[in-house]
Amino acid sequence: MTETQETGIDPVEDTKARVLAAALPNVVFDGWTDRAIADAVRDCGVDPGLARLAFPRGGIDLALAFHWANDAALARRMAEADLGALRYSERVARAIEMRLELVAPHREAVRRAAALFALPIHAADGARAIWHTADTIWTALGDTSEDVNWYTKRATLSGVYSATVLYWLGDDSPDMEATRAFIDRRIGDVMQIEKVKARFREHPIGKAVMAGPGRILSHVRAPGQGADDLPGRWRR
Template sequence: MASLRMPRRALPSLKSVRTPSSISTSTFTSTHLRPSVPSQSRSQPPQIRPYHSTLHPRLPDHTYNNSQTAILTASLPHIPTHGFSAESLALGARDAGFLDVSVQLFPRAEFDLILFWLASRRGLLRAKVEEGALFRRVADQAGRDVSSLDVEEKCRILVMERLKMNEDVKGQWSGALAQMSLLGNITLSLSELHALSNDILSLAGDSAVDASWYSRRFGLSAIYASAEMVMTRDPTPDLSETETFVNRRFEDKLALNQKIEGLSQCVSFVGNTAVGVGRSWGLKI
């Protein structure tokens, strides 16, 4: 009896097997076989991410390109009349040869004009000191030599010189202070104030690096910020009332420093005396 044989069906080869169109080859391999590890990750060590904290974000940048600098520079002469406003920016754009729509180059609008004013005045103050005429002029008026001016006196001179740079925009400065006090602008405003106090102390010859480095800058920043408020209400043409206020604040600051130094010396004396008495009683101190 003849044996029955079933016809053998040809098995498909591995090459003819196709993955579904919705699943790519790499997905299929990584899901169903084993995870594919890039060859570079085997040879290179993992990169260490630098420290980052959302509690201390990086300050926003306020540097400007050539077109922005040209517009801002041309806007400065319009500030005494039109203030730190979009109109001053538009007029500056026209004077620099740009269209009025170019003011859209400034995402912070009027605040960019304020920042540029502050930074440009700091640069002008530094240039006057580097020329050597500022301290020499003040010393000649007082009949003294430049070398006899100490750091505190030079700081007074620099503070008043910087305040006098605001004379042309004194009527518009209250609006600028209001802009700087807005929540979104406080960070950059304080950064510019700290930069100014640091420049003044450096230009005055203060090179000490000790525990009072920050306190000196904070104290000078407080004096300058309060003097700006007085300047906006000063009716005198030469800012004589503001100068009197600045001199009084520096004298108060000097007296406070002397009190703090005297208190620290007193505490040190009392401490040393207590240690000496304790040792005389046989205490191991």
């Protein structure tokens, strides 16, 4: 029995964490590649077979492991943070800032990951990663949406976060001042859209639309509300 089995630690997850830690210094030079994994496996002395299980698709899985690890760290940090004195929009802004602060020491690794996820072959992985970050933030903020709003909140935040990351990669201002201002502007834009949507719902035409064609949206349910593992469900 291995040491990780004796302690109850998943050997694949343990391998993933160790390889990622060993690979990060070299990603700056080698990118998120199979070579980065091979060098990390050699440096940290993990079993090559477990490494193949941990990263079956090679470099793209290594980049995703980096993203998931920082999302998990964000969830822990938000659980410990006192955001109660902030307005809701300010809490969202602070969550985005926290996520960037976590990866600030690895800016070049993030740049390399952004370039990798921009490739058409990996675009779906990139979209899934950004969505996961948005979901992490909304879940940590206590979002209780069970209808179509579950999707629209995450879709909107995904757009704000992805734009912010690209802006941040080129930001050399002290303490991310320019990026923080950029976040405030983007969230301000979203709030204006929400105000327009609220006025539309209160307008007679809007009420007619929501009672007619728009009623279809009332049947959409968030994941976890049904009896299966589909990414959502339709209520009859």
